[in-house]
Each structure stands twice: as structure tokens, then as C-alpha cells.
Amino acid sequence: MHSWMGQITLTQLLADDAHPQRPQERHASLYSDLLHTVRDLGMLRRRYAYYWTRIGLVLAALGGVITGFVLLGDSWFQLLMAGALALILVQVAFLSHDSAHRQIFDSAAWNDWTARILAGGLAGMSITWWRNKHSKHHNSPNQVSKDPDIGIGVVAFTPDHVASRKGLVKWLGDRQGWFFFPLLTLEGLSLHVSSLQHLFRRGASRVERIEAAVVVSRIGLYVTALYVVLPLGKASAFLGLQLAVFGVCLGASFAPNHKGMPLVPATMKLDFLRRQVLMSRNIRGGAVVDFAMGGLNYQIEHHLFPSMPRPTLKKVRPIVREYCQIHQVKYTEVGLFESYKIVVDYLNNVGLRARDPFQCPLATQLRN
Structure with missing residues (x-):
């Protein structure tokens, strides 16, 4: 026993x-x-020491990357900083996921705002959009027409989606497994776009408008800092690599x-x-x-x-x-x-x- x-x-x-x-x-x-x-x-008791330690380490690592970015200046070694930043933001996403599931605090409000700050302020994504989508997945995992994670998209997850494709799209669909992980390089960009589309839709709530301001400020400051410190080519390479590594690592943990x-x-x-x-x-x-x-x-x-x-x-x-x-x-x-x-x-x-x-x-x- x-x-x-x-x-x-x-x-x-x-x-x-x-x-x-x-x-x-x-x-x-x-x-x-x-x-x-x-x-x-x-086994449902909160683990405060674990989460406070985790959050502290992530913030310290993020501070280290920012410091390294400023000190390196105009250098191709900045791509190392881009990769490191991507890996840290993946951990931020995991923490925001835990907080959105109310794993960290007993207080629902503390969990909700922690998730918003981590996702919106640090990762530049909408936790409201993600939670609405993720809740549907948890309610009906792999259920046709109910789980958004197997809904219609670039990748076909159900026979009906495959049957509706023709020509080159069908040819690609028959080989989509080989393209799946390369496509994850675009997942980071997709998450930002979907977040902004949700937050700026007609009928957004007051909290979502606040979240929109936070997300836009975070993305704006980040992109501005890149192109102020680095020349156009290096800044674009930094941004592209960071989004690609972030998308692959995050997607590979869910897939x-x-x-x-x-x-x-x-x-x-x-x-x-x-x-x-x-x-x-x-x-x-x-x-x-x-x-x-x-x-x-x-x-x-x-x-x-x-x-x-x-x-x-x-x-x-x-x-x-x-x-x-x-x-x-x-x-x-x-x-x-x-x-x-x-x-x-x-x-x-x-x-x-x-x-x-x-x-x-x-x-x-x-x-x-």
C-alpha cells in the first residue's frame, strides 16, 4: 500500500x-x-512558498536579461538575450496559467489580478481572452464543436476539417504533422494578435479596457526599446527570434x-x-x-x-x-x-x- x-x-x-x-x-x-x-x-492546499519563490526567480531573471540587453548594446550577442527572454516569458506564461486556474492564492481577486499582471504586463497577452478559450477546453476536452483547441484553423484536427480541404491545401493537410512544430514559431505572434483582437472588440468590459491599456503599453515599450537600442536589422532579428522561441516552447508544452x-x-x-x-x-x-x-x-x-x-x-x-x-x-x-x-x-x-x-x-x- x-x-x-x-x-x-x-x-x-x-x-x-x-x-x-x-x-x-x-x-x-x-x-x-x-x-x-x-x-x-x-492536496488542494495552497503552496505559497513555492509560488512566491517562483515569481521572485522569474522577476530576477527578467531583470538580469534587461540589464544584459542594456549593457550589450549594438551587438549580435543580443540574440542570446532574445532566446533567454523567450524562455523566461514561457515561465511567466506558466505562472499566469496557474494563477488563472486559481492555484496560487485562496482569494479569487488575488489570482485574477496576478494572472492579468503576469500575462498582460510581462508577457503582453490577454488573460481574459485566454481564460475564456481555455475554460471551454477544460469543460469539453477533444469534444468536436466544443473544444476550441481542435477547432478550424491552419492545422486540421478532425476528419471533417480534412474532408473540406482540396488541392494544395489538402496536400499540405496530409503532411501537416511535419509542419506542425515549425508552425509553432508563429504561435507567439498569434497569441499577441488574438489578444488584441479580443480586447479591442466591440462590447469589451471595463476590466478588458484596462487590460488592453496594459497589453498595448507593454508591447509598445518593448518594441520601442528594441528599435531605440538596436539598429533595424538586429532589432528585427531579436524580436523574431524571441517570438519564435517563445511560440515553440509554449506550444510544445501544450501539444x-x-x-x-x-x-x-x-x-x-x-x-x-x-x-x-x-x-x-x-x-x-x-x-x-x-x-x-x-x-x-x-x-x-x-x-x-x-x-x-x-x-x-x-x-x-x-x-x-x-x-x-x-x-x-x-x-x-x-x-x-x-x-x-x-x-x-x-x-x-x-x-x-x-x-x-x-x-x-x-x-x-x-x-x-
Whole structure:
């Protein structure tokens, strides 16, 4: 028996199953039983020391890059600063993600404003736009017509999107897996553009107007500083490299978590635990992967407990994994490079791999 269980045994944890239940009731209770156990073990408590340390280190690193940028002046070594800045902003994005999920503070207002300051003031992105989009993803991961992360775009994620393409677009679509990671070099620019489009749309709220001022000020000051300190060519190279590295690193931390997992038909109803576990994939790799992916490599646990502090996800993993094994819910976990291989293969063959959303492990398991 695992040490995390203490005086709580799996027999006790599953005690409710000893009583006859209708399938609907049994499925509904699966998540509530797990949630109660996790809460009783104190795994939803805030981790203030961890987050304050993390924020402090990120701000110190950002200050170091700014200092280095000023001291280097007109030099091609500034490209090293561009790469470093991109990596730091990825960590800023992870922290704003955690705060938007209310993982850092008990106070909703503290979490919301911390997310706005980190995303808008430091990274130059709208947390309001991102949270609206991300909430829909969490509510319906990989569900057709509901999850915006598999919606219509440059990359086709569903068979219907592939079928609608013709000519050169179809030829590219059949090979889109190979273009996926190069396309992530544009993800940083795309995030800024989407943020501005959302914030300057008609009907934006007062808070969004404030956020718009912060985002525009951050982007304006950043671009101005580049072109004042550096000549046109070096400034453009700095900006392009920073956006490219930022987009690749951020996109590469999100892409392995759901791409290539089962698609859910738009009308299918699922209980919460299966909806989150069966469409998510964990990534193995230890401390380096934990850092590089901002804890998103524990995607199953994050989807089950979105407000759980990042460092606790690793600790709750064995509980969730064993719980899923007992209840015969498939728990998927692979290595980092294997996950990228799966993503590329799926995107190159999306029309074949998921022509019928019901022909997948999810549908097979639910039919039994």
C-alpha cells in the first residue's frame, strides 16, 4: 500500500461501490469519491512558498536579461538575450496559467489580478481572452464543436476539417504533422494578435479596457526599446527570434497533452472523470520535463483538479493512476519524444486515424 494513503485504504476509498448503484450513479460518484480522498489528504492546499519563490526567480531573471540587453548594446550577442527572454516569458506564461486556474492564492481577486499582471504586463497577452478559450477546453476536452483547441484553423484536427480541404491545401493537410512544430514559431505572434483582437472588440468590459491599456503599453515599450537600442536589422532579428522561441516552447508544452487522443462526438455525454482522463495524456521525464512543461506534463491530474497547485500534481499522480486502474479507466502516460511522434503521426493521418470518432478506445470502453 502506498505511503500517501496513510490510514485510508483503497477498500475504504471504494466503500461506496459495495452498495448496488445504477450505472449513472456509479459513474457520477467516481470523481466525487476521488475528490473527497484528495481533499482529505490536504492536496488542494495552497503552496505559497513555492509560488512566491517562483515569481521572485522569474522577476530576477527578467531583470538580469534587461540589464544584459542594456549593457550589450549594438551587438549580435543580443540574440542570446532574445532566446533567454523567450524562455523566461514561457515561465511567466506558466505562472499566469496557474494563477488563472486559481492555484496560487485562496482569494479569487488575488489570482485574477496576478494572472492579468503576469500575462498582460510581462508577457503582453490577454488573460481574459485566454481564460475564456481555455475554460471551454477544460469543460469539453477533444469534444468536436466544443473544444476550441481542435477547432478550424491552419492545422486540421478532425476528419471533417480534412474532408473540406482540396488541392494544395489538402496536400499540405496530409503532411501537416511535419509542419506542425515549425508552425509553432508563429504561435507567439498569434497569441499577441488574438489578444488584441479580443480586447479591442466591440462590447469589451471595463476590466478588458484596462487590460488592453496594459497589453498595448507593454508591447509598445518593448518594441520601442528594441528599435531605440538596436539598429533595424538586429532589432528585427531579436524580436523574431524571441517570438519564435517563445511560440515553440509554449506550444510544445501544450501539444502533447491531447493531440492524438480520442475525439468525442459533439452529442456524447460523459461523466467528469472519464471525460478528463480518457482524452488527456501525461508525459514522463522527471524534473527537467516538469520545469520545461510547467507541470502540464501531469495533464490528467491537472484536468481532474484544475485548481491544484502545480507542485502537488506529481504527488497526486500515483493516487489517480491507481484509482483509474481499479475502475478500469485507461490512464495514458508516455515519454516526451514518443508523445511528439504520436502528435506528428496523428496530424499526418487525421482523416484515417479519426474518420469515425466512435472507432476509438473511448467508444469501445464506454460500450462495454
